[in-house]
Amino acid sequence: MTTVNGLPAHILLVHAIVVLLPLSALLLVLTACLAPVRRRLAGANAILSVLVVVLVPITTNAGEWLERRVARTPLVRAHTEIGDTAIWAAIPVAVLALALWWRQREAGAGGGAGAAGSGSAAASSGTADVAAVATGRGVSADAGSADSAAAGAAAADAPARADAAGSVATRAAHGGAGQTSGAGHTGAAGTSRRRTFLAPASKAVTVTLTVLSVLAAGAAVYDIVRIGDSGAQASWQGQFQQNPLPRVR
Numbered sequence: 001m002t003t004v005n006g007l008p009a010h011i012l013l014v015h016a017i018v019v020l021l022p023l024s025a026l027l028l029v030l031t032a033c034l035a036p037v038r039r040r041l042a043g044a045n046a047i048l049s050v051l052v053v054v055l056v057p058i059t060t061n062a063g064e065w066l067e068r069r070v071a072r073t074p075l076v077r078a079h080t081e082i083g084d085t086a087i088w089a090a091i092p093v094a095v096l097a098l099a100l101w102w103r104q105r106e107a108g109a110g111g112g113a114g115a116a117g118s119g120s121a122a123a124s125s126g127t128a129d130v131a132a133v134a135t136g137r138g139v140s141a142d143a144g145s146a147d148s149a150a151a152g153a154a155a156a157d158a159p160a161r162a163d164a165a166g167s168v169a170t171r172a173a174h175g176g177a178g179q180t181s182g183a184g185h186t187g188a189a190g191t192s193r194r195r196t197f198l199a200p201a202s203k204a205v206t207v208t209l210t211v212l213s214v215l216a217a218g219a220a221v222y223d224i225v226r227i228g229d230s231g232a233q234a235s236w237q238g239q240f241q242q243n244p245l246p247r248v249r
Contacts, residue, residue, distance in 0.1 A: 002065045010062035014231065017059050017086065019053065021224055024049045025093055025217035031100050032213035038104050046101040049094035056087045075234040082223075082230045089223040092216040099198060099209060107200035 004012050027045040032037040060083055067080050199205045 002062060007071065008066045008069075010059060010066045011057040013055065016055055018224060018228055020048065020052050020055070021086070021090055021093070022221050024052055024090075025220040028093055028097050028213045029101070029217045031097070032210045036102060039108075042097070042101040042104045046094075046097045049090070053087070053090045053094045057092050060084060060086065061179050073234065075230070077236055079227070079230040079234040085223055086227060089220040092212075093220050096209065096213050096216055101211070103198040103200050103209070106196045106198060114137040161168075192218065212227055 002009055005226045026046060027037075027041055027048070029044055063080065069078060072075060180207055
């Protein structure tokens with residue numbers, strides 16, 4: 001891209017960089033320091049910072065095209081050299097913005113997994129309790145029927161019925177325990193499959209990312225100020241007078 005509507009593209013694109021890179025740097029600091037802002041704007045700032053990284057080379061290439069078509073003064077050369085550093089200011093901001101977004105994503109996924117695991121454990125416990133109550137009632141009913149029928153039966157049948165009831169209760173208890181154990185293993189396996197790479201619960205990592213974000217944002221804003229100042233010097237140095245010119249009538 002060299003010209004836009006007859007004007008050099010560089011003088012238009014540079015305004016986008018001058019606005020968007022400091023904005024991305026400001027959002028980087030806010031998302032690093034404030035959790036509510038991070039939850040809302042980390043993803044948006046990740047997209048914005050990557051867009052800036054894409055725009056910087058386009059802008060510098062347009063500037064080099066313009067440099068070959070204007071007078072080669074020391075101020076223009078200085079502006080060109082300083083402008084080449086913009087990409088090294090934009091990349092750290094983008095990397096840290098992506099890291100903060102991904103870490104926030106991992107933190108949200110971890111919270112959801114914990115809640116799901118707790119719900120699954122509660123449901124398994126409730127199912128086991130219901131099964132135990134139902135088994136107890138069944139055993140009590142069977143025992144009552146056995147007692148009523150045993151009134152006219154031989155006394156030797158009572159031990160056999162008691163052994164059968166005990167066997168049924170034992171099998172039911174083992175079945176309930178197996179279901180609970182299976183549910184627990186399933187929940188543990190589901191949790192272990194959710195891996196994290198940026199330690200969302202680590203305070204040390206949080207502090208490190210915050211410090212790096214502040215440093216990268218400060219460096220980016222300082223670099224943009226230097227680039228803008230050198231560009232203004234190259235464009236306007238010696239191009240105006242201190243006193244107003246007489247009006248042409």
